[in-house]
Amino acid sequence: MSATTPGLAPISVRRRASDRFARGILLALTLIALVPLVLIVYELLRKGLGAISWDFFTTDPTGRTCFPGQTTCTIGGVKSAILGTIEIVALAAVIAIPFGIGVALYLVEFGKTGKFANVVRYFVDVMTGVPSVVFGLFVYIVLVVTGIGGTFAAWKGSIALALLMLPVVTRSGEVVLNLVPNQLRESALALGAPRWKVVFSIVLPTALPGLITGSMLAIARAAGETAPLLFTSFSLLGTSFALGNQMNSLPIQIFNDVQAPNDAIVQRAWGSALTLVVGVLLLTTIARLAQRRSKLT
Amino acid sequence: MAATSLKTGTDRPSRMLGRSSASRSLDPLMQWILTGMAAFILLLIAFFFVRLFVEAKPAFDEFGYFGFTFGSDWNVAKNIYGALPLLTGTLITSAIALVIGVPVAVAVAVYVTELCPQRLRQPLASLVELLAAVPSVVYGLWGVYVLIPKMRPVETWLSDTFSFLPLVGAPVAGPNLFIGGLILSIMIVPIVSAISREVILTVPPDHKEASLALGATRWEMIKMAVLPYARSGIAGASMLGLGRAIGETIAVTLVIGNSPNMPKDIFAQGYSLAAVIANEFNEAASDPLHRAALIAAGLVLFVLTLFVNGMARNYVHRAERGQRQVPKGMAA
Numbered sequence: 001m002s003a004t005t006p007g008l009a010p011i012s013v014r015r016r017a018s019d020r021f022a023r024g025i026l027l028a029l030t031l032i033a034l035v036p037l038v039l040i041v042y043e044l045l046r047k048g049l050g051a052i053s054w055d056f057f058t059t060d061p062t063g064r065t066c067f068p069g070q071t072t073c074t075i076g077g078v079k080s081a082i083l084g085t086i087e088i089v090a091l092a093a094v095i096a097i098p099f100g101i102g103v104a105l106y107l108v109e110f111g112k113t114g115k116f117a118n119v120v121r122y123f124v125d126v127m128t129g130v131p132s133v134v135f136g137l138f139v140y141i142v143l144v145v146t147g148i149g150g151t152f153a154a155w156k157g158s159i160a161l162a163l164l165m166l167p168v169v170t171r172s173g174e175v176v177l178n179l180v181p182n183q184l185r186e187s188a189l190a191l192g193a194p195r196w197k198v199v200f201s202i203v204l205p206t207a208l209p210g211l212i213t214g215s216m217l218a219i220a221r222a223a224g225e226t227a228p229l230l231f232t233s234f235s236l237l238g239t240s241f242a243l244g245n246q247m248n249s250l251p252i253q254i255f256n257d258v259q260a261p262n263d264a265i266v267q268r269a270w271g272s273a274l275t276l277v278v279g280v281l282l283l284t285t286i287a288r289l290a291q292r293r294s295k296l297t
Numbered sequence: 298m299a300a301t302s303l304k305t306g307t308d309r310p311s312r313m314l315g316r317s318s319a320s321r322s323l324d325p326l327m328q329w330i331l332t333g334m335a336a337f338i339l340l341l342i343a344f345f346f347v348r349l350f351v352e353a354k355p356a357f358d359e360f361g362y363f364g365f366t367f368g369s370d371w372n373v374a375k376n377i378y379g380a381l382p383l384l385t386g387t388l389i390t391s392a393i394a395l396v397i398g399v400p401v402a403v404a405v406a407v408y409v410t411e412l413c414p415q416r417l418r419q420p421l422a423s424l425v426e427l428l429a430a431v432p433s434v435v436y437g438l439w440g441v442y443v444l445i446p447k448m449r450p451v452e453t454w455l456s457d458t459f460s461f462l463p464l465v466g467a468p469v470a471g472p473n474l475f476i477g478g479l480i481l482s483i484m485i486v487p488i489v490s491a492i493s494r495e496v497i498l499t500v501p502p503d504h505k506e507a508s509l510a511l512g513a514t515r516w517e518m519i520k521m522a523v524l525p526y527a528r529s530g531i532a533g534a535s536m537l538g539l540g541r542a543i544g545e546t547i548a549v550t551l552v553i554g555n556s557p558n559m560p561k562d563i564f565a566q567g568y569s570l571a572a573v574i575a576n577e578f579n580e581a582a583s584d585p586l587h588r589a590a591l592i593a594a595g596l597v598l599f600v601l602t603l604f605v606n607g608m609a610r611n612y613v614h615r616a617e618r619g620q621r622q623v624p625k626g627m628a629a
Contacts, residue, residue, distance in 0.1 A: 018516065026412060030404055030413075043442075120335045128606075131544025142348055196323045196326075224433065251432060280431075
């Protein structure tokens with residue numbers, strides 16, 4: 001080493017110090033980014049676990065504000081909110097996932113780089129950027145104010161969430177479908193398979209794990225949304241399985257509980273928040289696992 | 298066995314090559330259905346825009362387009378609606394979010410791709426992305442019960458120390474614009490750092506190795522080879538983060554204070570376009586002008602995000618074009 005580097009000046013003390021300093025700053029900022037995560041998880045566990053009990057999952061919120069001393073008064077759990085979130089999000093998924101994948105299929109299999117396909121791509125991009133509260137407002141104007149099938153209803157909330165999920169499903173779907181090797185399509189066509197058979201027996205099964213990942217991430221995003229539901233499905237205390245009626249949901253329940261003047265209700269909000277975060281993490285984990293099973297890269 | 302298969306093969310050549318009419322008509326059918334779905338998206342967005350506009354029209358008719366957007370008085374009791382205080386609140390909180398969030402996010406991206414030990418890269422990146430999995434209402438809950446009380450002394454110190462700056466110096470309110478911006482900064486870190494990380498990964502190893510070979514330290518390599526190359530992608534990532542911050546509703550509603558006065562201080566209570574919609578929409582149900590004003594606020598918000606996201610797309614495209622041009626430039 002020393003024989004080959006006699007002509008090179010050693011790195012000056014100043015440059016060495018500034019290198020160390022800059023690296024230290026980068027590390028410190030990275031650690032700062034993790035601070036809120038640690039704090040949120042810590043508070044969720046500390047305050048949320050205390051709220052969780054058998055009753056928490058098996059009773060509906062009573063809607064009463066119980067003050068200390070009122071011994072016979074109960075605030076209830078969040079059963080209706082958990083079931084409501086599952087119902088609303090499931091319906092949203094049933095609407096958004098087939099539709100989103102259909103549009104992605106159009107873009108990849110038929111539209112390709114044509115003018116119309118590019119316009120569709122552009123507007124799917126635009127949809128991604130629309131704030132969720134504006135989607136809520138839109139569904140409120142179109143479906144709630146006009147009174148189609150009553151005023152506030154769970155299925156209207158599902159539509160608002162579906163609008164939110166649609167661009168996520170389409171964009172991730174397009175990426176995955178583009179990864180399906182063209183040789184597979186060409187081989188199937190050469191064997192005499194019609195286009196629809198190529199799509200349903202070759203393209204979709206090959207892309208399936210990736211499509212599941214995209215859909216799960218879309219569902220996870222929709223499950224935590226509050227603003228669109230505020231205008232559409234809000235809000236009933238009891239458990240309901242009628243999608244044509246108002247329905248409770250976890251985000252709305254938390255939003256209502258946050259500013260309650262009662263510590264027990266605030267604690268219920270922490271418990272609901274913990275439940276919601278665990279649910280979302282579960283969906284994200286399933287999405288990651290599906291991605292790992294994918295053979296497309 | 299061979300004979301029979303040969304026989305069936307030679308027996309039915311016409312049936313193998315020709316298709317039943319049902320099967321033939323399925324192809325155009327599928328194409329039409331899928332094209333219809335794509336066209337439906339365009340119709341949906343057109344309908345979306347038209348309906349929002351029609352419903353907001355009464356507010357624009359009453360106050361004028363300019364008068365509504367830049368009117369400085371939002372007074373429900375007097376039925377006067379000017380969106381400037383809300384617009385200002387949205388811009389102040391988003392600006393705070395960018396000032397705090399972007400340096401942190403870019404530092405994470407640089408650290409994870411260039412400095413961190415190989416084994417820690419994926420776990421660290423996943424941890425930061427976990428921040429994106431936390432729902433907005435949970436950030437709001439955490440903001441109200443943890444961030445606001447904990448940040449109070451820090452804010453008081455900041456307010457006293459930097460009172461010479463504009464928009465700083467008044468007494469610190471509990472919920473305020475700064476807290477809103479701080480929460481937003483946490484919420485935009487995962488998206489900005491994820492996109493920045495992807496952009497930084499596209500920096501050609503040749504550039505980095507060349508600068509190291511010339512005797513640059515790691516930091517000099519990052520400063521001279523990595524960041525200039527990734528600059529336009531990072532700008533795009535920040536713009537996408539800004540779009541997120543502008544549209545974020547529930548977390549901000551819970552911590553911003555919800556006061557429609559023109560903000561004179563970042564530590565005072567304020568309002569944002571998204572928050573006003575979420576908050577006042579219940580009372581507006583019976584008052585057509587109030588409702589139209591809220592929808593108009595939604596329209597202003599929509600146009601703002603459209604503009605910001607358009608700029609983001611521009612930057613990202615420029616980054617992609619730049620990458621394609623680099624090999625050509627090096628060959629020449």
